[in-house]
Amino acid sequence: MNNTNPSETDFYDPPILHHGLGPGDLVRTRPVFTPQPVGASGAWQIIYTSTDSRSQLIPASGIVLIPETMAEPGSTAILLYCPSFRGLGGRCAPSQLLATGTEPDVAGIEAALEKGWVVAIPDGRGLGVGAGPHTFLAARANAKLVLDLARAVYRSANLDLDVPVAPVVAWGYADGGRVAAATGELQPWYAPEVDLRGIAAGAVVTDLAALAPAIGRGPGAGLGLAGLIGLSRAYDQLPLRHVLTDEGVLAVAEAQHLTAVELLLQYWQPLQHWCRLEDPWNDTWWRRVLALETLAHVPVEVPLHLYHGERDSLIPVQAGRKTLVAYRQRATAVSWREYDADHRATAQAAISDVLAHLAHDITSRPASSPRSAKAVGESTERTSHH
Template sequence: MNSAPMNSAFYDAPILDGRRAGDLVRTRPVFAPQLIGAAGAWQIIYISTNSRAERIPASGIVLIPEAVAAPGATAILVYCPEFRGLGGVCAPSQLLAIGTEPDTAGIEAALGRGWVVAVPDGEGLGVTGHGPHTFLAARAGGRVVLDLARAVYRGANLGAPVAPVLAWGYADGGRAVAASGELHPWYAPEVDLRGIAAGAVASDLAALAPAFSQGAGAGVGLAALIGLSRAYEHIPLRHVLTDDGIAAVAEAEHLTGTELLQRFPQPLAHWCQRPDPWNDQWWRRVLALETLAHTKPVVPLHLYHGSADAVVPVQAGRRTLIAYRQRGTEVSWREYDAGHHDTASTATSDVLARLGEDITGRPPITARVPPDSEHAARS
């Protein structure tokens, strides 16, 4: 298989004229050296839309298992790992091709079940010149998830079976897949989505923002400010920064997650004109827009969290559970006696078992748009 350099023309942005969301633009086979269970791997460029419903190019990778499970037991799993960075070589489709992806256990386990695994890079990663990544913008992430499923459906040359779709994500990846469940009925009702698993999910960023803006998570706060301001660049959000903050942002938006945490350990307030930049009228509006559980997903939602999670406090996950239950969502909850990173790996077998039940225990879903759901999802 081809292992072309990451700076090749493959990742150049395509012409968008005449293309629909979910259209597959280009593919190339690559080798995924970390994955024993992958018989084939394809980097892909496809079309999605952003939080303003504008068409954008997106990238990802599609992994074909050694042995596809029998009809009725197989699936296309859209898998969204947690934050990798705002820029640089940190897109999963690139990391898997060069053998440096830090999160492969879940992918390998899903391939072992005979499922196709599709991993989106996320808006702003992968495609040349379209960064920084819109970190924590769940509504943009949800569109990228659903359009990747569409692209796999439409990619006859990928060797993927026609199968139900599942979505699984952790932390900000969990927010993206949860949002995909809310968007699904009106944005991509033709996708046969059967179930969603989301770990360490905070539905309310306003409640969580102060915690990740100082201490060990200070760099994450800066990344959140950059990612959300990129997603909502029609709103004046960077006015909260000082001149030093503007310079810091210009550097940070090109860094991987590891580089970001090392380079910017200062509290977010260090770069801002006020001690609490989130308590600003424009930022309060954006954080409200990015709150999950606006609408009820029409598929089962499996939430899980570590009780000792120091990155996303378990209380935030419990509030997410309550918010979805109040919407009438079919939602389950599993809590692990573990921290953030240990929970991500410990939950793997449980997550795949629950998603497997969603394939075999539910008929195909024909999503219909409730009268007010599209308006709610767009608001």
């Protein structure tokens, strides 16, 4: 592993992944000063390995934050924090936003550090070390990066972590919530050695096919275009160009470099404005991918806490309630809470409840049972043919 301290540009240059590396191996690390969040005694930007939808090894990046005071043994944890959508461009990587003091939402991270937890934040595929654009809405692709980040932290003898292989919990909101939930679905077969204890996920929709048409119009119309771009990046066999007009092709070329705020301001027109079809999602290939990205096909084997705002105008609370029902039908141990708040306010209001749920999961559950290689292989085969 290369532990040198290259320049800002060099550090995020995609490395050559040599033979012998596997998912979750550290490739490059460096300590970094973070003006935010409060409560971190140190931080490390890392580049590690993960896999894509074709199981090919790819580089990924993220950041690991060390609390000022580590929690007592039995209460300590590694929190895999799955951030909400920040944008499609590489400069939207959380590992870079935190280092420059421009990350827009640090309250949850600070609260976790205050509890004495290590906080590990993946940049997401396409951000940071990625060639871009970010694979927005592709929960399963990004869940692999989350689990491989946990593996990387386990193997991080050089990060000054005074913690053994600790219990792991995952938390995310909105698109990050979908990634957190998918992390729970993938963990038993993709990363069975990760001691996952619990998951919290807010404003989660299981069925993208039901949500996609709605996010392509109204005040969040730019997210529809971002979704087309993100999914086409995650599933590179998707024919994106044939659903776009010539103007749409130009829009995509520019949009893939923008932040979420820029997308919403610049692409306020309905998604169909950029497309040849009135409903671009209603295409054979796209319907198939939306089906693949539907959550709750399988149970989550650890406690799952879902929450939603009753006045959420971006992701309607009815979508969250359907998510609750879907996971209960799969016999997942799932809890639920609604807040009398909109999308943004709910994210803040839920922080203390989420941490209480995750803290309970850490201390009340035994370590995950190890699985044999044969069992993992059989589960992988079943999932890949689902």
